[in-house]
Amino acid sequence: MRGELTVDGKSVGFRAALCRCGASKRKPFCDKSHKYVGFAATGEPPSRKSELEPLEQRDGVLAVEPELDGPLVMQGNIEIVAGSGRTVAITREERLCRCGASANKPFCDESHRVTGFRSI
Numbered sequence: 001m002r003g004e005l006t007v008d009g010k011s012v013g014f015r016a017a018l019c020r021c022g023a024s025k026r027k028p029f030c031d032k033s034h035k036y037v038g039f040a041a042t043g044e045p046p047s048r049k050s051e052l053e054p055l056e057q058r059d060g061v062l063a064v065e066p067e068l069d070g071p072l073v074m075q076g077n078i079e080i081v082a083g084s085g086r087t088v089a090i091t092r093e094e095r096l097c098r099c100g101a102s103a104n105k106p107f108c109d110e111s112h113r114v115t116g117f118r119s120i
């Protein structure tokens with residue numbers, strides 16, 4: 001993630017790698033555990049239509065609140081971009097999977113409830 005980031009209410013600078021696989025021992029931050037747990041992305045999601053396109057403002061604070069045993073809840077001026085560079089979503093609030101089980105990554109699809117994901 002890039003931007004003026006706060007995680008759990010604390011400023012973390014302008015760039016952070018947050019865990020998507022659910023296995024990091026430094027949650028919500030990535031510790032590269034995904035390399036050892038067989039984490040697989042689900043491919044590039046389709047682009048969503050948004051009435052916010054383009055964002056009026058592309059900067060500002062991007063607040064990330066890790067939900068207990070659930071997703072990363074993001075608020076701010078958010079543009080989600082796939083690895084290919086294609087814009088997937090433009091929004092002001094999003095719930096991103098951090099358990100590794102969503103069938104619709106990077107978005108949370110509530111699979112964490114089925115898998116019993118524990119964030120601490």
Ligand code: FES
Nearest residue numbers: 097098099108111
């Ligand atoms: S956090 Fe992974 S599906 Fe919700």
